[in-house]
Amino acid sequence: MSTNSAELAQQYRRALVEDVLPFWEKHSGDRECGGYFTCLARDGTVYDTDKFLWLQARQVWMFSMLFNRLEPRESWREFARHGAEFLRRHGRDPDGNWYFSLTREGRPLVQPYNIFSDCFAAMAFSQYALAAQDEEARAIADATYRNILRRKANPKGRYSKAVPGIRPMVSLALPMILANLTLELEWLLDPATFNEAVDTCLREVFTLFLDERRMVLREQVAPDGRRLDCFEGRVLNPGHGIEAMWFIMDLAERRNDRAMIEKAVDVALHTLELGWDRERQGIYYFLDAAGHPPQQLEWDQKLWWVHMETLIALLKGYRMTGRKACWRWYRRVHAYTWKHFPDPEFGEWFGYLNRGGKVLLPLKGGKWKGCFHVPRGLYIGMRELEKLAAGPPA
C-alpha cells in the first residue's frame, strides 16, 4: 500500500498547491476593500461581492494554517493578513459577536444570529495569531471562544423562532464544531478549560446524538437525548455525521483513547453505508431516519464538502485502526470524488452536483462554498497518505 499512498499523497499535494490555492489567490482577493470575494463563477469571475463571515474566516484560517503547517510562504501569510484585517475592522458588533454577512465595504448586513460565524472567526484568529505572532489576534480568538461558550446554551438568542418549552431541541452542529475548534485552540487555552470542553463535546456527541442501534448521529434531539419524531428530529446529514467522526478521531488520538477511535470509525462506516447512493454512486446530502420524505428538496444532491469530509474520515480511520473497510471505502469515495468534482477546464472544484453526478451549479464559490473544504481535505488527505506511505497503519 505504501507506494500507492505515496502517489496519492503527491496527487493531493499537486491539486492543493498547483490548482486550488492559486485559483483563490488569483481570483478572491479584494484589493480595493479588503477581505475576499467568495462568489466566483466557474472561471473565477466575481459575480457577487457580499462578504459572508463563515467564508471570510475560513479563508483566513486556511492560508494561516498552510503557512504554519505546510510551508512558511510569505505570500500565504500576507493573504491571511489581508482577510484578518478586514474581519478585525468590520466583523464584530459592539458586543463582540460576529455578524453573518457584510457588504463589500464591510458594513454589517446580517445580524450575528449564527454562532458558527463566531466559531470560524475563533479558528481563523487562532491560526493567524500563530502565523503572524500577533497578540491582538490571539486575544480576539480567546474572547470569541469564551463568548461562544457563554452563548452555547441558547445559540440563536433572540433570533430563535421556537416557542420556548414546547419542544426543546439541541443540535449536533455546535458540540461537533466545538470538538474541532477546541483542539485548534488548545495552544491558547489553559488545560482545565481545554479538558472540560473536550469532555463536554465527547459526552454530548456520543450520549445525546448517537443512535446506538444504528450507529449514526441524529442532527437534532431533545436536551436529554430523546429522539424527536418531527422533520428536524428525523433528518440525517451523512456528511455532517462523518465529519464529526474525524473531529472525534483527532480528539481521541490526542487523548490516546483507542476505544473511542474504534467507535468513531464504526459510526463513520455505518453512516457511509446508509448515506451511499447504491444506484447512482456518491453520498446523499440528507435522508430521513424513518425513510420518510425529507424536508430538504436538495436531499439527493452530491456536494463537494460531504465527499471531502468523508475522504478525511476514512483516511484517518484507516491510519488509526488499520480496518480494511476504511481503505475499501476510501478508494471508492476517492474515485467518485476525483472523477466528478475537479474542473479540468478552469481549475478548482465544482461544489454542487445533481444525483446523477452532473454539475448543478457551475460556481467555484458562493454563499456557502469558499476556500475551505477542498483545500482542507486535500491538505489533511495528503498528510494522512504521507503517514501511510511512511509505515503501516496502526
Next chain:
Amino acid sequence: MSTNSAELAQQYRRALVEDVLPFWEKHSGDRECGGYFTCLARDGTVYDTDKFLWLQARQVWMFSMLFNRLEPRESWREFARHGAEFLRRHGRDPDGNWYFSLTREGRPLVQPYNIFSDCFAAMAFSQYALAAQDEEARAIADATYRNILRRKANPKGRYSKAVPGIRPMVSLALPMILANLTLELEWLLDPATFNEAVDTCLREVFTLFLDERRMVLREQVAPDGRRLDCFEGRVLNPGHGIEAMWFIMDLAERRNDRAMIEKAVDVALHTLELGWDRERQGIYYFLDAAGHPPQQLEWDQKLWWVHMETLIALLKGYRMTGRKACWRWYRRVHAYTWKHFPDPEFGEWFGYLNRGGKVLLPLKGGKWKGCFHVPRGLYIGMRELEKLAAGPPA
C-alpha cells in the same frame, strides 16, 4: 375551441371532485385532535403530525370555497368547520398573530414570525364565515386583515436578521398576496379600505417590482424600486411572478381595466418565456436575473404549484384578452402538467419533480404542499374553461 374547452373543463372537474378532494377527505382529517394532517405519503399515510398554519388555513379556505362556489355539500362545510375550530382555538398568540406551526394537539411550536400565516388565516376565516354564516369567523378574518396591514411595513418584526438601514429591501410576496386577499375579503371590508388596499397593491406590484424592460417581476427590490445586485435582489421565481399576474388580472377585471389586464398578460407571457426549460420542458423554480448561479439548490426542480398557477394565469389571460399566445402556452403547460404530476396509482398529485420530470419526493403533502394549489387550480381552471366553452374569449 368550445367543445375542446368543455371537455377540458370536464377533465378538471373530474380530477377535482373524484380524485383530489376525496384523497384529502379520506386521509387528512385528524379525528382525535382536530385540524388536518398534511404530511401524507404517496398512499395517504400520515408520516408527520405537526400542523403548519399555512396549510391548515388553506384547507379551511378550500373546503369553504367549494361549499360556497361549487356545490353546497354539507360534508365540505363540516370538513372546513373541523379545521376552522382547531385554528380558532389554537392558532393565535395573545396578540392575535398567527403562529407558524403547532403540535398535533395544538400547542404552539413556531412563533408568528411569518405574516403569510396571517394572510392565509384571514382568507380561511373569510370564506368560512360565508359558508357557515358565522359572525365570529367574520370578526376573526377582519381583525386578522387589519393586523396584517398594521404589520405590513415590518412584516418580520423582531425576527428580522437584517441590520436596519444598510440594505433596505421589500418583497413582492406581501403586496402580491394582498392583491388576492383583499379581493377575497371585499365582502367584509368597507369600500374605502378595499379601494385603498387595491390601489396600493397595484402600485407596488407594477411600479416597484416590475422590470419594465424585460417585463418580469423581481422578488426583492429597494423600497424605492431600485434593483439590488445581490442574491435576494437578483432571484427570479417564475411561478410566483405568474401567480401574481392572475391575482392582478382578477383585480383588473373587477375594475374593468383593460390596459391593466393586457399588461398582466404581457408579464405572465414574458415570465413564462424566461422560466420555461427549453431542454427538458417544465418551468424552473428559481433563476438569477443576471444569469449567475442562484442561491437555491432546488432551482431546476419542477414544482406542482408553479405549473398550476401558470395554467390559471394562461386560461384567465386567454379568456380576458383572446391572445393566441396564451392558448398555445396553455396547451403546452397543460400537457406537461397532466403528464407528470397526477399519480395514477394512489391518486392526487405529486409535488416535487427533478429537472427531468421524475418524482423527487413521492409525498402528497408535507410542510409546504397541502390541500390547496392542486384543487384551487383545478377549480379555477374548470371555471375558466366552462366560460370559454360557453362563448369566445374577449
